Amino acid sequence: EKQKLKRIKTTAATTLDGTTVELHANIELPQDIEQVKENGATGIGLFRSEFLFLNRDTLPDEDEQFEAYRTVARKMRGLPVTIRTFDLGADKNLDSAKRVAANPALGLRAIRLCLAEPQMFHTQLRAILRASRYGQMRILVPMLSSVAEITQTLHLIENAKQSLRHEKLLFDEKIQVGGMIEVPAAALCLDIFMRKLDFLSIGTNDLIQYTLAIDRADDSVAHLYDSLHPAVLRLVAHIIRSANRTGVPVTVCGEMAGDILFTRLLLGFGLRLFSMHPAQLLTVKREVLRSNLSDIIPLTQKMLKADDPAKIQALLAKLNS
Numbered sequence: 001e002k003q004k005l006k007r008i009k010t011t012a013a014t015t016l017d018g019t020t021v022e023l024h025a026n027i028e029l030p031q032d033i034e035q036v037k038e039n040g041a042t043g044i045g046l047f048r049s050e051f052l053f054l055n056r057d058t059l060p061d062e063d064e065q066f067e068a069y070r071t072v073a074r075k076m077r078g079l080p081v082t083i084r085t086f087d088l089g090a091d092k093n094l095d096s097a098k099r100v101a102a103n104p105a106l107g108l109r110a111i112r113l114c115l116a117e118p119q120m121f122h123t124q125l126r127a128i129l130r131a132s133r134y135g136q137m138r139i140l141v142p143m144l145s146s147v148a149e150i151t152q153t154l155h156l157i158e159n160a161k162q163s164l165r166h167e168k169l170l171f172d173e174k175i176q177v178g179g180m181i182e183v184p185a186a187a188l189c190l191d192i193f194m195r196k197l198d199f200l201s202i203g204t205n206d207l208i209q210y211t212l213a214i215d216r217a218d219d220s221v222a223h224l225y226d227s228l229h230p231a232v233l234r235l236v237a238h239i240i241r242s243a244n245r246t247g248v249p250v251t252v253c254g255e256m257a258g259d260i261l262f263t264r265l266l267l268g269f270g271l272r273l274f275s276m277h278p279a280q281l282l283t284v285k286r287e288v289l290r291s292n293l294s295d296i297i298p299l300t301q302k303m304l305k306a307d308d309p310a311k312i313q314a315l316l317a318k319l320n321s
């Protein structure tokens, strides 16, 4: 079975009716690149850079971060590498952020923490920029909920660039900056966000959590965490459709992208770029290779109009049959 899948490693992910999609990989550390290569990903859609922080007491300094990002860029040999800026929570190991939040998921996490800790953010931005000349690097900002956060982030990126110019250090002047769409507020005013961002990445893990008000880490409500809730389907479809209409590249990098239960659903919504754990990549590709967009689209349109969960389940089963 595994051997069979390996045969499609270098095959383009093209549907039966001729639409090709890109399959990128999510990584946590530079050593994950090996698995990425084994599974034939055509880029890194999500490097969860906060993993550089785990199991240690001190922050990784600029040079250490630079080495990590450069290693990934070099090993990907010109393929896109998307570095997500730190998605650290209020409970993580920064002293200044150590107050215990009552609702960490709603607290000082991700971009909020980075904007509150500009020195830490500046260090990371400089490291990413310095590594950007060794490949096709992109910056991805997590958990955006307001345009002001984008404006501030772009300003800090410009500051970091300016500091490198002063030191005559080279970087990709045109590095793209994208945003994670994982807070409903961002999804609902996507038009405003898209004016300021080069690309979007849908974080379905958090988008589902925040849309349904279900803590993704709380087992007692896990049965209510529903990727097929009509609100989730409509939001995800809306984001993909708006981005496609505006011509802004859009990815899904949450768990939905790596689950073959949802491959056809997302194709039908118009998704053409998926990013997932490398171990899931070839099974998703096999699913794409077996799919026909002209069969899928009418069913996904029906799913968006369905009101009854049983009806949505039945349509999904038909879609995947």
Ligand code: PEP
Residues within 6 Å of the ligand: 046, 048, 087, 182, 202, 203, 204, 205, 206, 207, 253, 254, 255
């Ligand atoms: C997500 O929220 O879907 C996502 C990809 O990011 P993380 O799981 O790291 O929050």
Ligand code: MG
Residues within 6 Å of the ligand: 142, 182, 203, 205, 206
């Ligand atoms: Mg997330």
